[in-house]
Amino acid sequence: MKLEDFELRGTNLKSSDFKTGKVLTTEWEPDLKYAWDDGVAIGRYLAELGKGRIIARTCYKCNRTMLPPRMFCELCFRPTDEWTFVKDTGVIETFSIAKVNWDASRRGPKEPPLLPAVIVIDGASEGMGIMHMLGEVDPKDLKIGMKVKAVWKKAEERTGAITDILYFKPVAAKKKAKKKAAPKTRGKR
Amino acid sequence: MGMRKVAIVGAGITKFVRRAQETGKELSWQASKMALDSCNLTLDDVDMVTLGTAPDAFDGVHMKGEYLSDGAGGIGKPYMRHFVGGGTGVFSPIHGWFHVASGMADICLVVAEEKMSSCHPHPAGAFLTIFDHTTEQPLLPTLMWIFALEMNRYMETYGITKADIAQVSVKNKLNAMDHPSAQVAEKITVEDVLNSETLCWPVNRLDISPASDGAAAIVLVSERVARRLTDKPVWIDGVGHAIDTAYWATRDLSYPRYVETAARQAYEMAGITEPDKEIHIAEPYDPFDYKELHHMEGLMLCPRGQAAQLTADGVTARDGNMPICPSGGALGVGNPIAATGLMKIIEIFLQLRGEAGKRQVPGNPRCGLAQAWGDLMQMGTVVVMRN
Numbered sequence: 001m002k003l004e005d006f007e008l009r010g011t012n013l014k015s016s017d018f019k020t021g022k023v024l025t026t027e028w029e030p031d032l033k034y035a036w037d038d039g040v041a042i043g044r045y046l047a048e049l050g051k052g053r054i055i056a057r058t059c060y061k062c063n064r065t066m067l068p069p070r071m072f073c074e075l076c077f078r079p080t081d082e083w084t085f086v087k088d089t090g091v092i093e094t095f096s097i098a099k100v101n102w103d104a105s106r107r108g109p110k111e112p113p114l115l116p117a118v119i120v121i122d123g124a125s126e127g128m129g130i131m132h133m134l135g136e137v138d139p140k141d142l143k144i145g146m147k148v149k150a151v152w153k154k155a156e157e158r159t160g161a162i163t164d165i166l167y168f169k170p171v172a173a174k175k176k177a178k179k180k181a182a183p184k185t186r187g188k189r
Numbered sequence: 190m191g192m193r194k195v196a197i198v199g200a201g202i203t204k205f206v207r208r209a210q211e212t213g214k215e216l217s218w219q220a221s222k223m224a225l226d227s228c229n230l231t232l233d234d235v236d237m238v239t240l241g242t243a244p245d246a247f248d249g250v251h252m253k254g255e256y257l258s259d260g261a262g263g264i265g266k267p268y269m270r271h272f273v274g275g276g277t278g279v280f281s282p283i284h285g286w287f288h289v290a291s292g293m294a295d296i297c298l299v300v301a302e303e304k305m306s307s308c309h310p311h312p313a314g315a316f317l318t319i320f321d322h323t324t325e326q327p328l329l330p331t332l333m334w335i336f337a338l339e340m341n342r343y344m345e346t347y348g349i350t351k352a353d354i355a356q357v358s359v360k361n362k363l364n365a366m367d368h369p370s371a372q373v374a375e376k377i378t379v380e381d382v383l384n385s386e387t388l389c390w391p392v393n394r395l396d397i398s399p400a401s402d403g404a405a406a407i408v409l410v411s412e413r414v415a416r417r418l419t420d421k422p423v424w425i426d427g428v429g430h431a432i433d434t435a436y437w438a439t440r441d442l443s444y445p446r447y448v449e450t451a452a453r454q455a456y457e458m459a460g461i462t463e464p465d466k467e468i469h470i471a472e473p474y475d476p477f478d479y480k481e482l483h484h485m486e487g488l489m490l491c492p493r494g495q496a497a498q499l500t501a502d503g504v505t506a507r508d509g510n511m512p513i514c515p516s517g518g519a520l521g522v523g524n525p526i527a528a529t530g531l532m533k534i535i536e537i538f539l540q541l542r543g544e545a546g547k548r549q550v551p552g553n554p555r556c557g558l559a560q561a562w563g564d565l566m567q568m569g570t571v572v573v574m575r576n
């Protein structure tokens with residue numbers, strides 16, 4: 001058989017087909033709302049975000065400190081063992097300069113681009129990145145491997161959400177012996 | 190493993206278009222009927238039907254499998270819909286293969302359909318809910334972001350430029366000029382790609398396949414039936430599929446490990462030990478131009494980071510040593526998600542029969558591969574075929 005020997009079907013519509021009424025369209029605009037419960041692991045994660053801290057879960061078997069935290073290790077398929085505070089700093093694993101919103105609409109000419117990134121958080125296991133946004137940076141200066149630090153909402157404005165972190169901003173890498181790191185406390189089991 | 194041999198004996202496809210007048214049912218019917226006609230079968234001959242179609246949210250139709258069942262020829266038969274995101278279209282023949290290889294069916298009709306145009310203002314909006322509802326969705330991500338993030342990481346890891354990657358779009362859109370279903374076939378240059386609108390740097394508009402409506406179908410049969418129907422069966426010699434973690438930000442974005450896992454299964458089943466030598470022609474999934482390169486590497490058709498150079502050297506052109514996406518791929522023929530994967534299977538089927546017309550690659554290829562990928566960049570599906 002050859003495709004060329006068949007009359008292939010599928011009629012491409014033009015915008016004029018709608019104007020002239022050649023095609024009739026029935027529309028529905030759903031107005032549904034979902035309320036997603038936070039669950040056990042993410043519940044604590046959100047609560048700690050509300051306090052300006054990032055918490056992970058550690059599995060003793062594979063020794064991974066996992067972000068986002070989870071109550072079970074999907075690799076070892078056993079319960080995770082410990083809550084572990086990690087830092088609010090990290091490294092840009094990759095980033096984009098986005099001129100497109102979630103619904104594929106374009107950002108306006110005066111709207112700054114969105115700067116989504118994968119950030120590997122200090123204190124979590126190697127490669128444990130989360131998606132978040134970058135800010136306080138000229139997009140032209142962005143580089144993979146840059147050190148970044150979370151910029152938090154004011155304490156009274158936090159709601160226990162991933163958006164309690166406004167974005168991550170690059171931090172100068174010059175001062176080597178910077179003392180004031182984020183708490184490295186280990187939480188209760 | 191006690192599995193029976195399974196052959197592809199027929200194929201059908203619609204045109205791929207931005208917005209089809211036909212409903213999803215009508216598109217499914219047209220592809221299915223053409224597939225049956227192409228091998229002189231009727232629906233009465235069919236034992237089982239499988240249907241692949243991607244998110245219900247595109248159509249705003251819940252239980253899309255049930256909705257499409259009449260168009261796909263499923264009424265009164267064992268019928269099931271499968272869905273693994275963008276990997277669906279190459280999972281479709283795997284699902285059908287299960288039925289025939291196991292001995293449950295002698296003739297299985299495999300249909301893949303997508304009508305993305307019903308979703309307004311753009312089907313991309315339907316992807317918001319694939320992201321984690323608590324830890325990611327509040328940041329209002331769009332699917333294009335994670336492609337941009339992955340492409341940037343891939344470029345950084347291997348020192349590949351946007352121009353290197355743009356060659357894929359140029360090649361595939363050119364190949365598609367010879368495909369009768371093609372939606373966005375055109376002759377363009379690397380500069381055209383680089384100068385097209387920047388959507389999410391490093392992704393420009395011409396780096397991306399379009400949203401499409403379309404359907405495709407194939408007929409899978411047991412060896413006994415194949416010998417009766419045709420002297421040119423194309424055998425499914427290896428299948429594989431694997432999923433990686435939905436915590437996508439924790440993965441190595443420069444390498445599609447899930448594709449390698451799926452490929453290793455398919456190669457082991459097909460007895461392939463040197464894929465770069467034994468596979469003559471491949472249709473990896475190319476919804477974005479860098480993904481073709483990414484997938485060639487995951488399929489072990491070349492060393493990691495080398496696929497761009499092969500493209501620059503013309504190795505992957507239709508008349509090169511390893512033609513990649515001779516159909517024109519998603520970038521050129523169009524990307525009605527599930528139907529795209531099956532379009533790729535059909536292309537290898539036709540190429541291995543020497544029936545690809547103007548798209549025919551030289552050198553009588555004996556072994557080909559189609560691959561798709563999907564969900565949160567985590568699902569790999571691979572099918573190896575021989576004539």
Ligand SMILES: [Zn+2]
Nearest residue numbers: 059062073076
């Ligand atoms: Zn573990």
